[in-house]
Amino acid sequence: MNEPITIKDIARKFKCSPSTVSRALNNHPAINIETRKNISEYATKMGYQKNAVSLSLLNKSTMTIGLVVPSITFSHEQTIIDGIQSVTTDHGFMLNICISNESLVEEQRQIEKLMANRVDAILVSASHGSFEKQEFSHFYKVKNSNIPLVFIDREIPLEDFDSVITDDYQGAYQATQHLLDIGRQNLAFLAGSEFLVVCKNRKKGFEECLKDNNLVARQDWIVQTGFDSQSAVEPTNRLFSGTEIPDGIFCVNDNVAFGVVQTLIKMNIEIPKQTAIIGFDNSPLAGFFNPSISSVDRKSFEVGQKAAQLVFDLIQNQNENPQKIVLTPSLEIRDSSQF
Amino acid sequence: MNEPITIKDIARKFKCSPSTVSRALNNHPAINIETRKNISEYATKMGYQKNAVSLSLLNKSTMTIGLVVPSITFSHEQTIIDGIQSVTTDHGFMLNICISNESLVEEQRQIEKLMANRVDAILVSASHGSFEKQEFSHFYKVKNSNIPLVFIDREIPLEDFDSVITDDYQGAYQATQHLLDIGRQNLAFLAGSEFLVVCKNRKKGFEECLKDNNLVARQDWIVQTGFDSQSAVEPTNRLFSGTEIPDGIFCVNDNVAFGVVQTLIKMNIEIPKQTAIIGFDNSPLAGFFNPSISSVDRKSFEVGQKAAQLVFDLIQNQNENPQKIVLTPSLEIRDSSQF
DNA sequence: ATCAATTATGCAAACGTTTGAAATAATCCG
DNA sequence: CGGATTATTTCAAACGTTTGCATAATTGAT
Numbered sequence: 001m002n003e004p005i006t007i008k009d010i011a012r013k014f015k016c017s018p019s020t021v022s023r024a025l026n027n028h029p030a031i032n033i034e035t036r037k038n039i040s041e042y043a044t045k046m047g048y049q050k051n052a053v054s055l056s057l058l059n060k061s062t063m064t065i066g067l068v069v070p071s072i073t074f075s076h077e078q079t080i081i082d083g084i085q086s087v088t089t090d091h092g093f094m095l096n097i098c099i100s101n102e103s104l105v106e107e108q109r110q111i112e113k114l115m116a117n118r119v120d121a122i123l124v125s126a127s128h129g130s131f132e133k134q135e136f137s138h139f140y141k142v143k144n145s146n147i148p149l150v151f152i153d154r155e156i157p158l159e160d161f162d163s164v165i166t167d168d169y170q171g172a173y174q175a176t177q178h179l180l181d182i183g184r185q186n187l188a189f190l191a192g193s194e195f196l197v198v199c200k201n202r203k204k205g206f207e208e209c210l211k212d213n214n215l216v217a218r219q220d221w222i223v224q225t226g227f228d229s230q231s232a233v234e235p236t237n238r239l240f241s242g243t244e245i246p247d248g249i250f251c252v253n254d255n256v257a258f259g260v261v262q263t264l265i266k267m268n269i270e271i272p273k274q275t276a277i278i279g280f281d282n283s284p285l286a287g288f289f290n291p292s293i294s295s296v297d298r299k300s301f302e303v304g305q306k307a308a309q310l311v312f313d314l315i316q317n318q319n320e321n322p323q324k325i326v327l328t329p330s331l332e333i334r335d336s337s338q339f
Numbered sequence: 340m341n342e343p344i345t346i347k348d349i350a351r352k353f354k355c356s357p358s359t360v361s362r363a364l365n366n367h368p369a370i371n372i373e374t375r376k377n378i379s380e381y382a383t384k385m386g387y388q389k390n391a392v393s394l395s396l397l398n399k400s401t402m403t404i405g406l407v408v409p410s411i412t413f414s415h416e417q418t419i420i421d422g423i424q425s426v427t428t429d430h431g432f433m434l435n436i437c438i439s440n441e442s443l444v445e446e447q448r449q450i451e452k453l454m455a456n457r458v459d460a461i462l463v464s465a466s467h468g469s470f471e472k473q474e475f476s477h478f479y480k481v482k483n484s485n486i487p488l489v490f491i492d493r494e495i496p497l498e499d500f501d502s503v504i505t506d507d508y509q510g511a512y513q514a515t516q517h518l519l520d521i522g523r524q525n526l527a528f529l530a531g532s533e534f535l536v537v538c539k540n541r542k543k544g545f546e547e548c549l550k551d552n553n554l555v556a557r558q559d560w561i562v563q564t565g566f567d568s569q570s571a572v573e574p575t576n577r578l579f580s581g582t583e584i585p586d587g588i589f590c591v592n593d594n595v596a597f598g599v600v601q602t603l604i605k606m607n608i609e610i611p612k613q614t615a616i617i618g619f620d621n622s623p624l625a626g627f628f629n630p631s632i633s634s635v636d637r638k639s640f641e642v643g644q645k646a647a648q649l650v651f652d653l654i655q656n657q658n659e660n661p662q663k664i665v666l667t668p669s670l671e672i673r674d675s676s677q678f
Numbered sequence: 679a680t681c682a683a684t685t686a687t688g689c690a691a692a693c694g695t696t697t698g699a700a701a702t703a704a705t706c707c708g
Numbered sequence: 709c710g711g712a713t714t715a716t717t718t719c720a721a722a723c724g725t726t727t728g729c730a731t732a733a734t735t736g737a738t
Contacts, residue, residue: 002485003399004457006694017718022696032716047483052455053401054694056392057723060342064456072411072420081411085438089445094452097436099424106428113433116391117403118343144386146341229627255624262627285594288568288601290629345724356688361726371686393724396693 005048014039025050056118064094065311066114066122069153070102074227074253075283076300077125080153083304084123091312093120104129108138115141121148121311126156131195148314152307155197162314164307164325168198171296171329172205175250175278178294178331180213182338184248184276188221188239190232190260192252199252202280206250221246225256232259240267247275248337254279254286257293261336277336291335299327344387353378364389395457403433404650405453405461408492409441413566413592414622415639416464419492422643423462430651432459443468447477454480460487460650465495470534487653491646494536501653503646503664507537510635510668511544514589514617517633517670519552521677523587523615527560527578529571529599531591538591541619545589560585564595571598579606586614587676593618593625596632600675616675630674638666 007025011018016035023031024039025048056062065088069077081097088095096119100107107127114122122142130136136158142149143161151163179187189206192199207217223235232251236259239246251257257279261271269275271291279286282297306325346364350357355374362370363378364387395401404427408416420436427434435458439446446466453461461481469475475497481488482500490502518526528545531538546556562574571590575598578585590596596618600610608614610630618625621636645664 002483004484007696008694018695019697019719020717022694023717026696030716035716047480049451049455049484051396051457051694052452053392053395053457054723055696057390057396057693057725058695060723062392072417073414075412078411081438082440085440089448094435094456095437096433097438098434099420099436101421101424109428112388113391116388117433118390118392141386144341145343145388229624258624258627262629262631265629285568285597285624288597290601290604292601346726347724357725358689358727359687361724362687365726369686374686390724393693394726396695396723397725399693 004051005046006051007048010039010043010046010048013042060118061120062094062118063092064096064117064119065308066096066098066111066117066119067124068098068100068107068110068114068122069125070100070107070127072099074255074281075285076253076281076298077153079300080125080304080307083301083306084152084308085304086301087305087308087312100127100129102128104133104135111138111142115145115147119147121150121315123150123152123307123311125153126151128193128195131193131197148311150307150311150314152303153198155201157197160322162310162322162324164303164310164327165198166298166303166327166329168201168329169205169208171280171298171331172202172250173209174205174329174331175280175294175296176206176209177213178333178337179248179250179276179278180209180215182248182272182276185215186221186244186246187217187248187250188223188246189217190225190235190249190251190256191222192225192227192256194224202250202252225252227253227255229255229259229262232256233263236260236263237267240264240269245269245275249275249277251277251279254281254283254293254295257286257295257336258289261289261291261293272335272337272339278331282332286332287334289336294334294337295332297330297332299329302327343390344385345390346387349378349382349385349387352381399457400459401433401457402431403435403456403458404647405435405437405450405456405458406463407437407439407446407449407453407461408464409439409446409466411438413594413620414624415592415620415637416492418639419464419643419646422640422645423491423647424643425640426644426647426651439466439468441467443472443474450477450481454484454486458486460489460654462489462491462646462650464492465490467532467534470532470536487650489646489650489653491642492537494540496536499661501649501661501663503642503649503666504537505637505642505666505668507540507668508544508547510619510637510670511541511589512548513544513668513670514619514633514635515545515548516552517672517676518587518589518615518617519548519554521587521611521615524554525560525583525585526556526587526589527562527585528556529564529574529588529590529595530561531564531566531595533563541589541591564591566592566594568594568598568601571595572602575599575602576606579603579608584608584614588614588616590616590618593620593622593632593634596625596634596675597628600628600630600632611674611676611678617670621671625671626673628675633673633676634671636669636671638668641666 098110279295282295286293437449618634621634625632
């Protein structure tokens with residue numbers, strides 16, 4: 001077991017003190033220029049590498065940001081991570097990505113570990129489990145430890161936390177209005193989870209847009225789903241088994257939209273002629289589906305960027321009043337909702 | 340700035356030495372049971388949390404595995420990560436996921452950081468950049484530091500490294516044979532990158548299967564692509580612009596298959612009647628495309644699991660001879676290649 | 679009351695690095 | 709040559725925790 005070479009080893013070799021080596025390696029002007037050169041050369045030759053762990057202990061900073069996300073299956077999430085990473089890399093920080101798999105206990109475990117490992121800040125997209133159980137105490141623990149914490153992507157029903165999210169209400173409103181604009185009046189909403197604020201907001205956007213257009217949302221056409229394509233199959237079959245069928249469906253995300261489209265095609269329902277479809281996320285595949293699928297773009301990269309920037313702000317300056325940064329989504333119109 | 344509470348703080352409070360506190364918190368029998376109780380209670384009350392950094396320094400182990408992947412956009416990669424995480428969690432280890440974005444320098448930077456942070460082992464799916472530049476020295480650095488290193492997913496043209504991969508040759512062979520079995524003779528292959536061994540192996544599987552069936556692969560029908568759907572559009576248009584067109588296409592991955600399918604539908608080419616399609620990865624969406632798409636399943640979860648298990652083996656026992664674990668993929672047949 | 683055994687606690691070093699202050703060595707100037 | 713600079717190096721403490729060994733306090737037996 002080749003233990004990695006340390007400053008002490010080098011000091012022994014040069015018959016000098018560790019401090020001299022440390023200063024030499026850091027190119028400190030107090031050290032003889034010759035000595036500096038010799039030591040540095042020897043160090044690189046031997047593949048010496050600073051032990052970041054001891055530095056972390058000394059400096060009380062790990063130069064690491066922790067990120068806890070419920071999943072990485074959605075392009076939206078991947079893009080957020082890209083956005084975050086672009087900023088952390090610029091700052092020379094590590095990004096420690098953890099995946100909670102939507103599980104509360106896993107999320108708690110991971111946040112615990114990140115805290116124990118003294119990351120400089122934590123970014124969280126809260127798990128489904130935490131919403132379902134309305135259990136947020138682990139976030140308060142972080143806050144009480146004075147570790148900057150920023151929520152991303154999923155809105156949290158808590159004051160006194162910073163967050164960067166997109167305006168789901170707005171996005172849903174836009175999508176719904178678009179369906180109305182192309183002449184659809186009998187709209188359904190495949191709604192995702194009842195627990196996530198995100199979904200609630202989309203539902204609200206859907207309903208209020210209808211109301212503003214003097215229509216009412218049929219409650220039996222607002223259906224809970226999961227977030228994957230499969231979860232849309234059964235609800236779609238049900239929606240289209242009656243005599244009246246929707247002429248437009250707004251889906252809580254693209255995956256659900258994919259599931260809807262497949263099911264409708266199997267039922268020989270023409271899209272968008274008989275029923276128009278809009279998804280949410282604007283995932284890359286939305287443009288490659290057949291038909292291509294209109295979708296709400298959530299500005300994912302910007303969410304990640306902004307969140308990371310905010311985190312670095314918080315690391316430097318003290319947390320004043322919690323900020324809530326809300327980005328406005330935009331609608332990408334494709335074949336599934338136009339002729 | 341609420342500095343986190345330390346053992347020393349507690350010792351001061353109880354007018355005892357840090358060692359007593361440490362032992363009390365670890366429930367050491369030498370410490371008076373009363374003292375143990377008092378100290379533990381006080382510690383939890385104050386939200387004391389062991390500083391993992393100092394422990395890492397002391398124990399020369401961070402209880403962390405580093406993972407460097409080129410991207411997380413493919414379900415295949417996500418599933419591998421799931422597999423890895425299932426094992427690391429069981430061992431009480433952290434998983435530090437880094438995304439190199441297929442870039443060599445980013446990969447080098449991340450591996451450097453992981454080493455500096457003294458992770459106990461590293462799992463790598465090598466970036467496209469490293470293959471392109473044939474630059475693997477950073478991996479040797481890891482090896483020379485005696486940090487266990489296991490390659491996953493993408494085969495590396497290097498001996499003396501451990502790896503867990505799927506048999507791409509086999510998978511491609513199976514897929515091709517299936518196309519022949521359903522009566523297709525004029526096959527094209529959308530080949531991905533020329534640099535990745537993975538792609539080369541699939542090409543080899545494709546070609547040799549044809550040869551074994553007394554056919555020859557048309558070299559102008561073996562076309563480089565990227566890994567996303569868009570990159571398939573232009574090649575597909577080209578393939579189908581001549582007088583002779585392929586009656587079967589084997590795609591290097593599902594995303595490319597999605598791009599092909601969309602393009603063919605726009606050209607009014609019937610799938611699978613005129614042209615059958617097979618992808619690679621068996622991503623969840625493959626079943627939700629229209630038509631649903633046959634695909635080679637890469638046993639991603641198992642790859643992750645096996646790799647993580649191997650890593651823990653290596654952490655415990657010394658690295659004897661490098662192992663290469665190869666899993667056999669299986670073909671999932673769907674509408675795009677059957678009637 | 680004495681000695682031994684038991685029980686409870688403290689000391690000090692270690693992990694690898696940095697850094698202010700102190701110490702030593704080298705050089706300069708008159 | 710001696711005092712004053714300047715250049716170079718070392719000391720020691722610190723970050724938070726653990727742990728072998730020593731010490732101190734208590735108990736029990738005689």
